[in-house]
Amino acid sequence: MDFRELDRLNRRDLLRGTAMLGAGAAFMQPLPLLAQAGSMSDVRKAVEAGKDASIKRLRDWIALPSIAAENRNMTEGAAYMAELAKDAGFTNVEIVPTDGHPGVFGTIDVGAKRTLGIYFMYDVKQYDPAEWSSPPLEGKMVDRPGFGQSIMGRGAVNQKGPEATFLAALHAIRAAGRKLPVNIVLVCEGEEEIGSPHFRQIATKPNILAALKKCEGIFIPMPGQDSSGNVAVNLGSKGIIELELVASGEKWGRGPKKDVHSSLKAMVDSPAWRLVQALQTLVTKDGNTPAIEGWFENVRPLTEREKTLIREAAKADNDEAQMKQALGVTHWIDNLSYDDALIRLAQEPTVNIEGLVAGYTGPGGKTVLPGRAVAKLDLRLVPNQTRAEAEKKLRAHLDKHGFTDVEVNVSGGYDPTEVDEKSSLIRSELATYKKLGVNASLNARMAGSWPGATFTAPPVSIPAGHFGIGHGSGAHAPDEYYLIDSTNPKVAGLVDATMGYAEFLYTLAAIK
Template sequence: MKSLHLTLSAGLTALLVSQALHAQTLDRQQLEKAVAARHDLTVKALQDWIALPTIAAEGKNIAEGAQYMRRLALDAGFQQARIVPSGGVSGVFATLDAGAPVTLGLYFMYDVKQYDPAEWSSPPLEGRLVERPGEGTAMMGRGAINQKGPEMAFLAALHAFKASGRKLPVNLVLVAEGEEEIASPNFPTIVADPEVAAALKKTVGVFIPTSSQDARGHGAISLGAKGAVEFQLIVGSETSDKYPKSDIHSSNHARIESPAWRLVKALDTLVAADGHTPAIDGWFENVQPLSARQKELIAQRVAATNEAEVKKALGVGRWIGDEDYLASSYRFLSQPTVNIQGLVSGYAGVGGKTVLPGRAEAKLEFRLVPNMSKDEAVTKLKAHLAKRGFDDVKVVVSGGYGPNQTNENSAFIQAQKRVFDRAGIKYTLSPRNAGSWPGVVFNGAPLNLPTGQFGIGRGNGAHAPDEWFLIKSTHPKVAGLDEATMLYVDYLYEIAKLGQ
């Protein structure tokens, strides 16, 4: 495999490194050699990180995950890193002072989603290297693409500076959290820490490392992301004495209310008859429609992607209402949603079991678009249910935040575009991601910083079985781990120019 890696590196270097890039990044080849020399160490570091999953929803490895994140930061060259209490899962705050005029903000998440080993083709915590036909060698494991793989690529860039005895061209402020996968309920507390807030105010913007390339090697720059609110609706003896304290014989449904049916009735009011359009009172009151420019950007991205491949990856044959790809893409990025993640009630084993459930719970989430907010969405949900007499339906909000948006003409985004342009990477601009991350904590008041997700490389399977991140690419235009790392080197030098 070593000879294959060297051959691929040479091919990808020919793609990613031009004379212009060499002129932008001082002694780039020295850093490339440092990255290549540490390749096996970086792979092992990623495997070790995957082996320690922090799962906030299960309270798993809460203290251990924060300590591990702190050590990763210090090992990469941050001079100080401390654990910041949040009232929930702690965060990590670290700074690297390179004596530079420009400071870049960095957001990491160190938590991952739950997993069921029975659904995976290899152990989810092993970080096994597997061959993907037509793509190369990938690491399979929970958190590989979301978000430990891209984050490790960035840390590898810092290690390359250390190994070559060079100072970074920018200072860094890192804020990491362990609750992103439950919608960051306590992250605002971490950012509001006086020392953290003061450090972030000095930054030119905050970004999260990501892998944006598709199978053809095309990248993407996102100008924002939808917000998210995670919550549960609960009906049972804890909400009213008209429901049984536990499952009872189903014959009693003739005289005792069913929590399951009551929850179904409440859920049915949240969307229109079509099953997907939100019907919560006042839901669209503050929704900002797509601008002409945003529609133009979406159309450009649609033209640059393969609809059949997208449908195949999602396992669907048609979009809502049999819309065409462009119309469905407008909907995808502009529509706030009310989604049922799961329903829990009664018996779910083999065959039937004649019981009246004693409790019913629905796990839901909202996706929010500008100019909606978490508080607005929750307030409207509660008012909507109360107006319809659902006082026995308990609303439990477990986390959430609003959307974030950065102007494409900001110097922060322009720097990302220049890095892609100089590397010869084709890319599209997206008005926002349909997925979510808590960028609004930086993007909104009082910090009001530009935010973004940036990087190359490839992977898939976030929140799903067999999650993977590409380590060595066989495609000449798709980056593996080392090439993704080198793009972050170039990015740091480009960000440094914002101080000129």
Template structure:
């Protein structure tokens, strides 16, 4: 029996315990967006650190960041062997709206092949799959490569302190490859490697009219309603094809190559699959690109929230004093979030009516990232997936953003392999988040093969 097979046998024998430990982890309400949960976020960091020590990882420490700590650990006993950095995050999204949950969000509940609970898929389940693979090798033989760990507590709030933290510790986190299971698969039957992530630029656009809410019967038709002005401005940010109209928005966008079009065409993400997942009556967007390219390789501008006037029950006939929209742009190579901010301001300067005043607040940004699929780490993972699934993985560019991937690439020079057991219907960031247990177990087995393939 090979060393990998011994480790896989250990993993299979300990599946029940692995599930119990994941349940313990999920019970910790580590919501990073709310200061009320700060003690729970710290508790999750301490739980993760204790678990690393338990499976044999050394030099485990909680490193301060200015916010929630980074959990570090290492195992560096193979001179000359590659070093793999394992990334994960222990923070989770809020559970609101709580009334839509069918199970208690922090009580991991098994229903059929799924484990329900906040953080099951994003990403406590993925963290534990990786740690379980490490333990399985540790307990059955010699680990084939060196290891470092970076488990952060602020991914769900944009890794807001990592930009200052990483440059101070860039040598500590240098590695030959980063295994990042904070992605997912296209389906349970299609192993997937994500090699590209879009960046993010997040704004608030505020439009101001009168100094106070006015009576709409006395002033309507004479004073320009800020809500109407904002709605018209937002509507003008796309043309009839769904193309973004901010001046210069596409100037630096790297064109989609024929090779990318061919690779994307192999994905099972058809227009019909998008309709099924979203249950919308029809799709929308740039007609010259497929839906898969629109969500992975093209930039976007989306309205994430609107606020103005009276929104409570019943009627109140006011002309609101102000209106606000939260707007996010997903960015692709080679867009710069700072430039996109300037483009949004320029759009407002050119189109906002003189009847209102306005401001654009730049709240947050995150860079895009592209990984070379020919690196040893990506090839090692691809071979591992093919061993377990019996087919080569699919490759895709993902529409979401994981800020630390670009930071590791730009600051530490470390390429990341984005994988994981998350599936499109896992309800990530929504009520009734869940994880597909058979895929979770398959990923553990694949991670075991990955580590042996890296040696």
């Protein structure tokens, strides 16, 4: 999931822009007591009885890494996802081919009045075992101070842990002898970690599109609790384009077609410097603001209400120093105040360099003049920008500035997402959190990205968001983990997180 969690830090703490609902709830009963006191005791007993099976299901899933960027285990990953769906009660399960890696689709139709969509991804990010304190595919139990016993492995929190927990809720409801209160449509892809380049093909397949259009909304499971037990309800997220800019002697017609000795720089042009010059035109001199012609033409600024939400959250949380320490920074961009920096985080589109690759990058020096240089970029988009518009403007900008030879290789991306807080999906999320005793907040716009626009835009046109309690961290990073047995009374472990999804299904079915 491209929430771009920064080095094992809690996503909510980094991408916030929120105002607390029900502030003042400084202390909560442990979540197990709340769940046991409700009308779901039979489901809870089934969840507890199935806990070991739920852990094994997640551990086995972690052991099968499907990595789209490496074309690793993609066929096997889709087949495994399909079996997980069937085992949880989905019917009409199909592996959906695309021009890239396949997706998975399935439904549960119990004749209910309402239908809920669920978005899954079965792919995970790359990993280097040498950077991990525990083997990334073994799913070992480790202690995370302040949280409790957690399962560690690639995909543990992004996204197999929360997804397996939602499946556990379906298993438990069936084991309790209950009928699901809503119909469910499952749509899953295997390319989220490379920008979902073919996901639209899945969502708009005629039978899948017809099923999605019946949904009240769709959500991706997310363990959203921080150490205080708080969660954020996202009202949107930025879009993204992932791409490479490539400068080469071959395309340029100047400089070498392959690496040559660096002494020749006195008489030979450098594709690496060519790329640097092209990059410098994309942003202002300080690198902080996109300078691509027309980039801000369709940008929708935050409303005054959205800005107020962010300022109130900054004032209430009062954790600027902690956030700076966690990020390893001493100043915000342009020396902005904390709340202005948070507004900028939510409001501004960005042009970011993820990596630069050219010539020799190993130990010591190697006197070469590279024949090819590559910059890996991500461009974050805000409403009302679109991926198609942004790609067109980037190409036109480079051409206008004389860089017609610099290649733009887009690997994936999608538009920004927005959801109405008055939708039954968002109201059900807030009502469920309230029922569980979890302090919820409205997040004006998440600075990270996910392909929710595939659902919110035509032809699907349904609300899309995130929901879930529990905790995990380390997405895209070493030592990724997902909380199983919580020692923090304000944060849900596996059993309570499973109950959270069960409660949500019943809440959605009853919401007015």
